[in-house]
Amino acid sequence: MYWYNKKNDIRKAAVAIAFAALFVSCSTDPATKREKTAKQIDVPAFFKQEVERLQREKPIVLKTVTKDDLSEKKELQIENWANELASFQTIDLNKPAYADVLTKDSTANTLIYSSTGPEIDLSYVEIQFNKAHKPVNWIIKRTIKNSLYQTEEVLKYYSDSAYSIEKEQSVLILGDKRYGVEATFIK
CATH class of the missing domain: 1.20.5 (Single alpha-helices involved in coiled-coils or other helix-helix interfaces)
Incomplete structure (x- = not known):
């Protein structure tokens, strides 16, 4: 025992x-x-604040919308800034999928995130800061791919000045399309 x-x-x-x-x-x-x-810069929070500010201030913009070779230009007051800047608000540098894939480089007033990996949609984010270290200019590039389509986007936002959204989309059966929005704040 x-x-x-x-x-x-x-x-x-x-x-x-x-x-x-x-x-x-x-x-x-x-x-x-x-x-x-x-934590990286909270891009959705920044653009949420911008949406709230723009909703309050109600600026007038000169907006040009382009689809392929057709374009239309109007001076108008945007009613729904959340919808207008929705593409910017979907960028989130803090996604777990980006944790080990994005590389970060910076200078005195510019921060750049980049990736060459095809496993994520985000390829480039450039953020320029003013002297108070507040983000003022944004350039964002991303590619969204799946079995039915591929979309390449270039988003640019210049606080109190202008913004643009350029998209090139290739859809399996429908072919290639180009879309663009450019807006300049008139004040």
Whole structure:
């Protein structure tokens, strides 16, 4: 019986060590976790604030809409800025899918995120800051691909000045289309 009890104790110890090893391997060092999930600029929050500001101020813009070779230009007051800037608000640098794929480069007043990996839709984000370190100019490039279509977008936003959205879309059966919106704030 003595050998049985000792064997039982060895089994219990082995199980305890296995659980401890599993528990330790699943937990991460908080410092390491913070490094991996370092927050990038909150693009949706920035554009949400811009939408709220523009809704309050109600600026008049000179807007040109283009589809392929046709274009129309109007001076107007945008009623729904959330809808107007929706393409900008969908950009989120803090998506988990971007964590290890985007590279970050910066100078005194410019921050650039870029990726050459085909696994994500975002390829380039350039943010220019004013002297108060507030974002003022944005250039965003992304490509959305699936089995039915491919869309390439270039989004530009210049605070209190202008914005543009350029899209080239290639749809499997329908062919290629080009869309564009350019707007200049008149004040």
